[in-house]
Amino acid sequence: MSSNSLSRNGSGVHDGSGLRSRPIVIGDETFPYSFGRGCVPEIAAAIGNLAPDKLVFVTDDDVLARYGRELDTLAGAIPALILSHPAGESMKTLDCLTEHLETALRAGITRRSVIVAFGGGVPGNLAGLMASLLFRGVRLVHVPTTTIAAMDSVLSLKQAINSGVGKNHLGTYYTPEAVFTDVEFFTTLPERELRSGLCEMAKNCLAIQPSALPGLRAVIAGGALTAPDSLLWLLEASIAAKSAVTVRDTFERRAGLVLEYGHTVGHAIEICDHRARGAAGLPHGTAIALGMLVAAHISHARGWLSDGEVGVHYEIVTGLGVEPVLPPSVRIDDVLAVVADDNKRGYLPLHADTVPFVLLRALGRPELTGELPLTPVQVREIRAALDVIVQPSASAPIVIG
Numbered sequence: 001m002s003s004n005s006l007s008r009n010g011s012g013v014h015d016g017s018g019l020r021s022r023p024i025v026i027g028d029e030t031f032p033y034s035f036g037r038g039c040v041p042e043i044a045a046a047i048g049n050l051a052p053d054k055l056v057f058v059t060d061d062d063v064l065a066r067y068g069r070e071l072d073t074l075a076g077a078i079p080a081l082i083l084s085h086p087a088g089e090s091m092k093t094l095d096c097l098t099e100h101l102e103t104a105l106r107a108g109i110t111r112r113s114v115i116v117a118f119g120g121g122v123p124g125n126l127a128g129l130m131a132s133l134l135f136r137g138v139r140l141v142h143v144p145t146t147t148i149a150a151m152d153s154v155l156s157l158k159q160a161i162n163s164g165v166g167k168n169h170l171g172t173y174y175t176p177e178a179v180f181t182d183v184e185f186f187t188t189l190p191e192r193e194l195r196s197g198l199c200e201m202a203k204n205c206l207a208i209q210p211s212a213l214p215g216l217r218a219v220i221a222g223g224a225l226t227a228p229d230s231l232l233w234l235l236e237a238s239i240a241a242k243s244a245v246t247v248r249d250t251f252e253r254r255a256g257l258v259l260e261y262g263h264t265v266g267h268a269i270e271i272c273d274h275r276a277r278g279a280a281g282l283p284h285g286t287a288i289a290l291g292m293l294v295a296a297h298i299s300h301a302r303g304w305l306s307d308g309e310v311g312v313h314y315e316i317v318t319g320l321g322v323e324p325v326l327p328p329s330v331r332i333d334d335v336l337a338v339v340a341d342d343n344k345r346g347y348l349p350l351h352a353d354t355v356p357f358v359l360l361r362a363l364g365r366p367e368l369t370g371e372l373p374l375t376p377v378q379v380r381e382i383r384a385a386l387d388v389i390v391q392p393s394a395s396a397p398i399v400i401g
């Protein structure tokens, strides 16, 4: 992994540049995450301190059109190459990776060059993989501009692109030099993108750090999710919650599996809805929110979560604007068929009709099998919980408290 030439702020407080800085510790790896409001010039100065001979910006066409001026500011006087592609998952392909790598090499990048991911999780993942491959590893800086990227993907070392067979099949783990963001970026996100990231953030509060729930409630009650103070709080809380489990789990294969809360069924709902409605299907985080409701109902049926704790799930999810109902385009049988192929298979020895699942004993307390936050769940339990979110008024214990 690359060495870090940016001064790291171990105290996790102000670094004197107008940016606040938090050390992110993922297993043996550490990097600083610095952020603020209206701080693009400070970010540019910090990137300049890395003394790169060239910057390679990896972005998408929409981000470039909207934030071209900020990109120029980030580059400053440093020679820069901009690698852009139409936005979306079609960028996370081997073809695009190859084209970007060849272009960067032909442009004369060296081991002193720095790859800068500028955009959402898609350019972030592609740039991460590029940085890990070029000369067996060049320096990587993330400048996330979506809530998913800033509050979720950059807090992980996972970098991946898609294969023809499935999502995120081709990847590696790679540590950035640093992450920088300006919360002003998030104010231009379409509502569905903004909320999608906040649902992942809410997942971390429910499954890992319920002590952050009062703060999240206050942000939701304030009604202005894009107010700078709200966004700064959400970023701080995301860093604290996700770091709490990745600090001892570099590869997210042990304690970090709790980050999969809501994902077994949520991801299946997302896939089925995209098959049915294409790009109009539920965004990832929204589908995960529904997956969390399903998980909460299973825990409740086992006598683990109380009515009140299920009610907290509903309160937070609906507070973030998610309708707590399975879309009519999604059939339960199809969801169960996708669930049977879940990528957490292999972590537990299982009987035929069971699936490994993150279930909560209580808010912030996953049920464990050995050290893994996974437990076998029978397909009939999942079906019963899905039935509840198809007809929520029939039996859902919606108790707000």
Ligand SMILES: NC(=O)c1ccc[n+]([C@@H]2O[C@H](COP(=O)([O-])OP(=O)(O)OC[C@H]3O[C@@H](n4cnc5c(N)ncnc54)[C@H](O)[C@@H]3O)[C@@H](O)[C@H]2O)c1
Pocket (backbone or CB within 6 Å): 060, 062, 063, 066, 087, 088, 089, 092, 119, 120, 121, 122, 123, 125, 145, 146, 147, 148, 149, 152, 153, 154, 156, 157, 158, 159, 160, 168, 185, 186, 187, 188, 189, 190, 193
């Ligand atoms: N590595 C990990 O652990 C991890 C975790 C979560 C997600 N991911 C990956 O991240 C990807 C999803 O990330 P995403 O949702 O950020 O997708 P994305 O990068 O495609 O961004 C979503 C859309 O928002 C637009 N956009 C970006 N910034 C904007 C801004 N400030 N204002 C207006 N529009 C803006 C983009 O152009 C794009 O159209 C997936 O591929 C997923 O696999 C990885």
Ligand SMILES: [Zn+2]
Pocket (backbone or CB within 6 Å): 200, 263, 284, 288
């Ligand atoms: Zn997710």
